[in-house]
Amino acid sequence: MEITDNKGKKLWRPSWKGVLITLLVGSNIILIRMIEALVHKGQSLNNEIIQCNELRMNLTQSSTDQLRDRENGMMEIRKKLCGDTSEELGGCTVCPDGWLRHRENCFYFSSGKEYRTWNESREVCEEMGAHLLVIEDREQQEFIKRFSRLQTGQTKDKFWIGLYRDGDGWRWVDGGLYNTSLLHLSGSSGDCVQIHATAGYYKGGCQSSKQNWICQKRSLKI
Template sequence: MEFLSVTLGSKSGVVREDSVNLMASDNRSKSGWRPQMSVWWIGAAAVCVGFLLLILILAVVAHNSKAIGHQDSKCENLISSLIMDRDALRDERDQMKVNYVNLTKEMEVLQSQYNAMAVSRDALQEEVNRFNVSKKDEPCPQGWKTFKGKCYYFSSSGLTKSWQSSRTDCQGRGADLVIITTKEELEFVVRSFPITWIGLSDLETENKWKWVDGIDLIGDGFWQEGEPNNNKDSEDCVEVSRAAKRFNDVACGYRFSWACEK
């Protein structure tokens, strides 16, 4: 009985062991499926991430390539512009060299002409000096007065004429109405008469005072205070008075004494 029990026990133990083995095997098969699925998902996720990284890398490379290409294009344009500017500056430099050479030649020609004119001027000045010396040596005509190497004629006492008639008289004597350029000459002229016509007028252009030789009045001249005033828009000729010893514009038709100079 004991042997049978053991045997049965042994059998039952065998049965239980087989059952345990079957259950263990079944449990292992069930629990083994889940790890395999997890590994598959991880692998798929890694592939996706890798693919996304690849796409990202390609996008970055493409963007950088585009940016580099754009920078290269800008650099090429800048270099091209610099080359054009350099060529333009070279052309301008070359043109300036040509202009410099031409100007140098023109300056040499002008210098030569100036030297020739200077020689001619000096010769003319010597001739004028000789003429002045010879003129000073010649006596003034009878009835004329000498002052500072020049000859002056004063109208007869009590004889008066208009400005134009006075000038005509001077021209008939080979002279013209007196031209006063210094204070000493002014004081010399005013001695003879209370009022004397001189060779200054603005008959050609209003307010543009000229001497009878065509030369403009230089500076302010020797005008009386407030003159010339062109009173009544008719004062175009100039007289000097013994009292004022200054210029004064009056109507040309007035009759005064006059002074000639040659």
């Protein structure tokens, strides 16, 4: 479109159609660039998702492999510790080296010149995660008598157990009450109890007398 100025000189003036076309073309170009950017971003996001899924699958497989290796290792340890026993498939109960196992308990018999007072013996057991012997029933009682003789080889040896005078009565170190029908105490004095390999249970001075001792704790299930 042409127009003239006040001196009659011709001037060019764009038509509104041309402006509109230019704007539309420019808008289309911008829109195309935006679409291309979104497509590229979508592809990048999709690649990241794929990589995350692959990483998760690798981690899952690694965890599965580690779990399987750990289970296989535990089975080997169980076979070595349990041996060829009927308990092997479901595991077994074990005791530390130097301890004897009877049912669900482990027992430690001090030997040689390991003589201590009752209080000292109690502290030693606690340091080993145990407590002085608590007689629970007659079967356990017979087991203790039998092995106390075998352990020392001398029937005169004595062992501190976890029975002591608490006020006017007697109590076990685990809080249980003394059962007079299970064992009988001999001796006229003393606030702590010792077992003689063949002669039964005797009162003794908790601090004045030093003897061997017997510790007890639960066995470990593996």
